[in-house]
Amino acid sequence: MKLENRTQLTLLREQCQEKRNKETCKILVCGGTGCLAGGSDKIFDRFSELTAGMDHVEVRIGAEIAHGEHVGVKKSGCHGFCEMGPLVRIEPYNYLYLKVKLEDCEEIFEKTVLQGEPVTRLMYKQDNEVYQTQEEIPFYAKQTRLVLKNCGHIDAEHIEDALAVGAYEAFEKAVFEMTPEAVIKTITQSNLRGRGGAGFQTGRKWSQVAGQKEKIRYVVCNGDEGDPGAFMDRSIMEGDPHRMIEGMMIAAYAVQAQEGYIYVRAEYPLAVSRLRIAIRQAEELGILGDNILGTGFSFHLHINRGAGAFVCGEGSALTASIEGKRGMPRVKPPRTVEKGLFGKPTVLNNVETYANVPMIVKHGADWYTGIGTPESPGTKAFALTGNVNNTGLIEVPMGITLREIIFDIGGGIRDGKKFKAVQIGGPSGGCLTESQLDSKMDFDSLTKIGAMIGSGGLVVMDENTCMVEVARFFMNFTQRESCGKCVPCREGTKRMLEILERIVAGEGREGDIEELEELADMIENTALCGLGKSAPKPVISTIQAFREEYEEHIRDKKCRAGICANLRNYKIDPEKCKGCSKCARNCPVGAITGKIKSPYVIDSAKCIKCGACLENCSFGAVYTE
Template structure:
């Protein structure tokens, strides 16, 4: 059917809500992480079990009777996947295996009873309801509200929970100028990294004399450890699409492009499905809801270049050119895609827009901080107990994120640092745990939110190696157009590699700072300018580790293999000779039944001795 007007949309939404009102809804996580852990087979098994039971009818993505089994998007609690949510009980089953399906079917789907062993437990407390689990209870999920709670592959699930209500309001109750003013008044800032005011960007595009305009979504998301945008595209694609539609109406654009990295095949597939379904019922295309507003959406797959996260490189890539930044001005709002005025925001930014239009600017400003209102999604990874996708109000502290939501550091080790904002961000230490996580607060301490990656590091992390890793990534991903980034990052990487290999020189740190200053001052684009941040922030916070590597040829964590020094504790060694027999370099000397020792000149730092010692008498000197 084609929805021709506002009344028909309202009627269709009510119809979708009725179809969703099942006695039991089984939401199997269909996000990339859980699918990789086997949730697809769990989904198929639960489908099979419910079909075989008499009196239970299941039609995936269509009209349902008593039970519905469906694929949702990412639930966020990635550490505990595969995940299965059972409604109306709100049970969340963790680490579900294929062999658990029959028990879930018999106990919960048929009996309404929880499978206790599959519920989340922490410190002796069992949490039957998903909303009670500390990981979720401490969050404010607005953009991610529907992820894990609706069918990610059918528009009916999205419409049932209010999708396209924002564009409906905009088309029938607001002028384009009023929409822009609402977004401006809300002080929504771009969630892609720089935090530029979204309403201001839309104003600049709307004010251009050129009437052919474009709306572009940056779904490239190339930061290591970041998967916020991917989860939105996989779990609630209609929210982002609706945000783009509202932007197009506001600036009077008729064409939109979603740029998605090719490494996100599931996101691409679900976006294609969402666009196809929206077009089929008349929510995308010509004369939407019987108005004069027309909007067509296209998907472009990126080739995986990190630099295409930069606006001018992204638009060049869509045009079929090599993805490389250009000199500015003119900026994208003036001459973007095909040299036309272009609104360019990322996935999460667009996903905020429908809520703001529906609820108003004041509602949005009531969340977060005055200068950074709203929420922010973060990918919580690294040495933290509860890894996953979270959404929190702007202004929350790092301590709350790591310890209240993340559950603290794995294995009760000591917190050391957090890398925030990916390769473009900085490294924050224990002294900064109470720092507020908003655009301006982080900028004051030399960090940035970036796209939202949070990599937590414990006491066993070598900060020099961390700097080398991020510089290696940035250097490898440099487009090579400008000399400061192409050659400067290469020189910085060479110095860092020399330091971790045990060949550092006293002058290295000064040279790193000089190179960093040159790159930050002269690189062509924002990605190049921010490339030295991980190095400078780790040098400032952990200077003593750099000096140990350079002057003492020692890595206190034992991560840098060339700088490891293995020692045998004579108080523990039993003289069994197992270490000596397994040493490929013949570096372990001694006699049976007496403590052995390691000849450091012969030792090749392989660690075979420590792996083989049955008495744990061998350790790395720190």
């Protein structure tokens, strides 16, 4: 059925809402990539079997009784609490069950679905307190989920569920009640800034495209998301694809574009699948395509799968890749807004940016600027990973402090260890230390301290992290992903990586730190694209904050964290050693000597740092320093 006007869309939405409301009990099984890896697809199938043919079974919802035909089993998107997956949410109780196994399905069905009783053993516990509802769990309670509002709450593969919770209402308002100029004005007044990293004003970008003489224009979505540990855009595409699509449609109406492209990395097969389903369903209803809802406005969407090159996250490289060329940045100007895809004016924003657009149009600019900070309004999604108790996908207001994210939402550092640093913004970002925990997480505040939000990756590190190795890891990633077009990035990052590899191997030399700083300055000032210019940030930020660790590696041949294998000094504590000889028997080079029932000794000159003695000691006598 193709919708031909606004009235038909309104009627369909009411029917979808009525159908959803009849589902007096909903079983929402997380169908995000992480939970699927843990077997949530089998859990979904099992719940589908258990609820099949329930026409005459009573379902108890509080004091009321409903029939089993009103139980809805849905494959949702990511719930966010990824390390606790597979996750299952039961509405209307809002119970959230963690680490659900296939054998738990029957108990959940019998106790919760049929009787309304919680299965407490599967619920979140902290300090002997059981948190029954999802909203009570500290990980969720401290968040403000707007962009991620529907992720985990609707069926990600059925447009009817999306329509029931308001999908395409904002687009409807835009095309029937607003001019393209009014839409751009609203986005401009909201001060929505691009969530891909640079924080450029979205309304200004749209206005520049709309003002071009060339009337063939494109709308492109950057869903490449190449930063290690980042999965914000992926989760939106998987869990609420219609929200992002609606944002692109509003952008297309605002600049009068008729073609759009979604660039998704090939490593996101589930996102690609759900986007294809969403586009097909929207086309079948006439929400996408020609003469949408009888307005005369037409818009067609295409999906382009990237080959996984990090550089294709840069605008000009991305558009080149869509055109079938090698993904490499070009010299600017001209900019993308003037000559972008196929040489035409192009609006290019990332997934999260487009996902903000519908609610701004629906609720107004004033509503949006009331969230976050005046210069960085709204919320930001972050991927919180590393040595923190609660890892996963979070969404918080702009301006929240790093301390609140790590210790309130993240639950603090694992195993009671001390916080050391957090890598923000992926390879393009830098490290923030304990003295910066009260820094506000917004574009301008982070820029002032030499960091950047980037796409939103947060990797938390504890006291046992080697910061030199962290710098080497990110530089290795950046160097491998360099497109090679410009000499500063191609050769400069290679030289920096070589120096870092020497340092962690125990072969550092005096002057290495100064050479790293000199190379970094050269790359930052002469590289062709933004990714190249920001490549040295992880190195420079760690040198500035942890210079003494670099000096220890170089001068003392010591890694205080014990991470760099060639810099470990293995020793045996004579007080703990029982003289069992197990360490000596497992040493491949005969570096350990001693007598049975007497403390053994390691000859540092012979030791090859393999760690066999540490692994085989049953008494904790072997240690590193």
